[in-house]
Amino acid sequence: MAGRAPEARGEDAGALSVSAAMALAKGALEGVTVRLVGEVSEVSAKPGYKAVYFTVKDTAASLPCMMWNNRYQASGVTLRVGALVELTGRFTLYAAKGRMNFDVFSVALAGEGNLRMQVADRARRLAAEGLTDAARKRSVPEFPQVIGLVTSPRGAAVHDVLRTLRRRWPAARVVLSGVPVEGPGAPAALVEGMQRAVMAGAEVVLLVRGGGSFEDLMPFNDEGLARAIAAMPVPVVTGIGHEPDNSIADMVADVRASNPTGAASAASPDAAALAAALDARGRALADAVRRRLERTRLALDRMAMRPLFSEPERLLAADAQALDDLAGRLAAALPDALAADGARLADLRAALARSLPQLTAPQARRADDARAALARLGPALAARPAARAEALRGRLAYQGEVFGRRFRTEVALAAARLDDLSPLAVLARGYAIARGPDGAVVRSVAQASAGDALTVAVADGELDCTVRAARRIETAIEPWKEA
Incomplete structure (x- = not known):
């Protein structure tokens, strides 16, 4: 027991006050130190508080905890929701609120040591297979x-x-x-x-x-x-x-x-380092090209001083002399060669003239024989085609007569009908056609006014007329309204 409970004033001798009961319970709880494992479900570590307040739980219960700041900072553990922790401490009561807390002496993350052991074991096994060997690893692409x-x-x-x-x-x-x-x-x-x-x-x-x-x-x-x-x-x-x-x-x-x-x-x-390296390479390349050009210029100057380039005709002097010699020889030999070829050509022409009649005589005789045979056989060969052509000509003439007879009849009927419909026939019967200045046919008195010039077509010509007056005949039949 933590001590004797205070006396109850005005109460039964066997009853305790609330303070006495809480003191009794506090003394009983604080005498027990336990170690437990649980999952952090709430954390409150506000600035100015003397302690860190948090709650741990398992599947069936939860327990409010508190840990003084000096103990918490010395533990090196940062509490967070969901962390599995191992706590050592004792139960205590906060009498003013009637609330039980677990006063934590020390805290450690539970299970982390086991996890680290498993990870180390796994790493050793993968290293034994060669997965961590430096020889297996590849270099990163430069760009x-x-x-x-x-x-x-x-x-x-x-x-x-x-x-x-x-x-x-x-x-x-x-x-x-x-x-x-x-x-x-x-x-x-x-x-x-x-x-x-x-x-x-x-x-x-x-x-x-x-x-x-x-x-x-x-x-x-x-x-x-x-x-x-x-x-x-x-x-x-x-x-x-x-x-x-x-x-x-x-x-x-x-x-x-x-x-x-x-x-x-x-x-x-590094883009900046790469740009600097490229600039340095560019300057080095420019210097190298400049030196190479200078060396090349000096070499060209030395070559230009050689007699070959100062007097280029010396390079072709021997060939030019040989060419002149050959040209002279050719000019001397060409007339003799042409004369010999001309004489030989004349001899060939005379020989051909002598032998040509003898070469063509057999072919001429065969041609004459063929011409005589064709003259004898020609009338006989042409007689049958001529007779057939004559028969075909008679049949064609007959069929043309029969075939054209029907069309001549139709043409005659069409011509007679066309003559009946011709406006010239109408004019020949005494009618006339009046046309206005624009050439349009005047069909009504409404189309002409006094003083208008009209052209009147009759059977044998045209009359130029001037309208003196226009009168409408009510009984007249308008041609364009006939059925």
């Missing part, structure tokens, strides 16, 4: 055109990487695979993100995330992710957490950077 970035699209790491790449190597195209970097499904998502980046044409893949606890970084210790990194067809650069953090993914990766910004720097050339 990558497409860079794959696999990280959370909502974290600070993606902005750090993009900002660094934009500053150092803006010529590269960045392919972003936004994936979760925490939780049970994170390793599979990271593997799929890398594969999609490679399929999009990435020449190097950046696998990055910001800092966090050991448990937060556990997806990057996954064996399947490590094997996928080793199997990537392009180099993989990791920038996971901060400088002290080291994961299996870092060990297997081709290049390990201390943070996301370092990974972006490792995968890209």
Whole structure:
């Protein structure tokens, strides 16, 4: 017991006051020190408070806890919701509120030591297979055109990487695979993100995330992710957490950077340094070209001083003399050669004249015989075609007569009908046609006024007339209204 309970004033001797009962319970609880494990569900560490207040729970119960700031800071543990912690302390009561707390003496993250042991064991096994050997790792392309970035699209790491790449190597195209970097499904998502980046044409893949606890970084210790990194067809650069953090993914990766910004720097050339190097190379190249041109100019000057170029005719002097000699010989030999060829041609012409009648006599005799035979056989050969042609001519004349008879009849009827319809026939019967100045036929008195000039066509000519007056005959039949 913590002590004797105070006396109850005006109450039964066996009854305790509230303060006495709380003191009794407090004394009983504070004598028990326990160690427990639970998951943090609430944390309150406000500035100015003397203690940190939090709640731990399991599947069936929850327990409010408090820990004085000096103990909390000495533990080196940062409490956060969801963390599994191991606590040592005692139960106590806060009498003023009637609330029970667990007064924490020490706190440690539960299970982290076991996790670290598992990760170390897994790392040794992968190292034994050669996945972490330096000889297996590939170098990053010096000037990558497409860079794959696999990280959370909502974290600070993606902005750090993009900002660094934009500053150092803006010529590269960045392919972003936004994936979760925490939780049970994170390793599979990271593997799929890398594969999609490679399929999009990435020449190097950046696998990055910001800092966090050991448990937060556990997806990057996954064996399947490590094997996928080793199997990537392009180099993989990791920038996971901060400088002290080291994961299996870092060990297997081709290049390990201390943070996301370092990974972006490792995968890209420095544009400013590259420009400076190019300027230096350009100056060196210009100096080399200048020296080469100077040497070439001196060599040309030396060659120009040679007699061959100062007196070029000396190069062709012997050939020119030989050409002149040959031209003289040709001029001397050409008339004799032409005379000999002329004499030989005359002899050939005389021989041909003598032999030509003898060569053509047989052919002439055969031609005369053929001509005589054709003269004898010609009338007999032409008699049958002539008789057939005469018979065909008679038949054609008969058929032409019969065939044209029907058309002559139709033409006669058409001519008679055309004559009946001709306006000349109408004029011949005493009618006339009046036309206005524009040549249009005047069909009504309404088309002519007094003083108008008309041309009147009669059977044998035309009359130029002037209208003196126009009168309408009511009984007249308008030609254009006849049925």
